[in-house]
Amino acid sequence: MAKGDSLIAFERAPFDAAAQSAAATLASAERNAARAARLAQAGILPQRDTDQAAADLAAAQSAAVTARRSQELETLRAPLAGVVTQMTAVLGASVDVSQTLVEVVDPAALDVVFTVSPAEARRIRSGDTLALTSGEGATADGLGAATVVSVAASVDSVTRAVAVRAHLGPTRSDAGWARSLRIGEAVSGRIITGIHDDAITVPIEALVPDGEAFRVFVVDSAGLAQGRPVIVGGRSETKAEIISGLAAGERIVTTGAYGVTDSARIGAAHP
Template sequence: MIHVTATWFTKPAAVAVILFIALAVGCGRGKSSTAGAPPDARVPGDTREPAAVEKDAEASIVRLSDAARQRATIAEITVLPRPASDVLSAPAELQLNGDRVAMVGPRVAGRVARIAVSMGDRVDAGTVLASIDSPDVGSLLASYASAQAAESVAQRTYQREKDLFARRISAEREVFAAEAELARATSERRTVESRLQALDVALPRAGSSSPASALLPIRSPIQGTVIERNAAIGAPVGPDAVLFTLADLSTLWLVARVSETTMRDIRRGDTVTVTLDALPDQRVSGRVSYIGATVSDTTRTVDVRIDVPNRTGQLKPGMFARAQLATRGARTGPSNQLLIPQIAVQELNRRRVVFVPRSDGGFDVREVTVGASVGDDIEVLSGLKAGEAVVTTGSFTLKSQAVRGGAGESQ
């Protein structure tokens, strides 16, 4: 028989041992549940508030590596107040004067029988451009001849009945019937006659033995130049066909696309000087006749129409030009403005921004408020101070980097 000697602890000692074991287990669990977790990560079950994430102070800063900076060809200028130019220059294009353009075609169906003009010919109002052989015109001419004959018969019948009634041979009702028939015949003849006149068809003479021509003349409604011809001999045409386009080229429209921020400088009747890309040594003058009522969604410009004389015919629709308009400074006197090149201003998240160089090599993304465009420059109303530098060439590269993430270096 084996006897086991038991060792009995006192009550205080037992309590100490239990507390030690509990603390050891708790520490072990804490280390295993948080191992590998980031310092700011929250542990499930932890009800403490997480530490606030520090806001990136460089969220509005763009950085480029040395290699990226060289590829971007970054150029900077110092912003200084300077007097604005006396003129505002806007791209423009010559167009036809829409008030002096005519599109000419037949009023009835037929075939082209004759063409009297060629491209580039100058014509007067009323000049015959072509002739159309039209069955409809032939039918109207036949109806007109028939109506003339019926009217002539009705006229003789009415006259005879009047004579008979005067001699008391015929009743009065016969006179009334003959008179009604004459009125009907006259009305029919006038109806056919008006239709022929509307088509510009020459009316045959009463009693003429020669048949009337069924050719329908196509006449020019204006004085101008034939700039388009779609007619061909023998080609079938209809009332909706356009055979000729004529334009009076003595005046043209110059449509200039002016920035929306500059519209306050332009008034109807303003004198405009026009320089042409194709004729750099020639300058012409015109007047503003219309200012567009809407702004383009894509270019943020307004169309300004200028009437330009073209007496020599050297100006051609479609030529590119630049319109030079007097600015606000030219009207009120010169004043110093904070002007920067337009290429320095970029649009980022619906904001106008510029990029200001920093001493550490980065670029601040600075929001600006811009005013009127003056030539290749634009007025800065707020966001920049005199003496600060801005990026000109290379600003689009910085914008692209800002869109990709702003802070950090571009490789």
């Protein structure tokens, strides 16, 4: 919808009645103020009565302006161009002054909120650029780039994650966007926080949670698996950097690692 389009029409009668009553009160106050001014000039009316008449006129003028403004608002209009995402108004029902009746969202000015671990949050800065995708794996749909605008200063007590907000900006094709985002759509973001030459990486599937840390199963020359604690650095959707605990060239279990136990015999997978 366009900015200014009608969203909700309230019952007009109460607004019209309030405006007419305010107009009548204003007309009466104007007459009283004029009469008081004439009588005061003639020395018949005390000054305090004239001042009271002037105060009543000012109050009536303010009430009339408010009533006319309310009359103009009997039709609720869209404050911006966008899409209606929620409508709570019910035909014929009364509404409260603090009640939200309609929610309108501008798809061209959306923000996306991601959650990351506290360790990952330490490496993210406002202004960093991230790549957005929709979907997973081979069906992932590249959307474009966004800019980090804030990193939460606290950890969520339930999820133990840190919220990162990114601004999407323009969605035009000349700004690098494949298409506009859909409201409520789930997306993933990839952000490069550093480049480590000659880093040791393993598939995400090779990591086995071990309390608050991780371990991988290393396969020795006899084909037996041994669990080994590792320290994980950066990670993406498919790979994790191993800072310590693993040497380049060592063989590890990458498929079914969750079900492996120490000294289990491991066979090599063949394509």
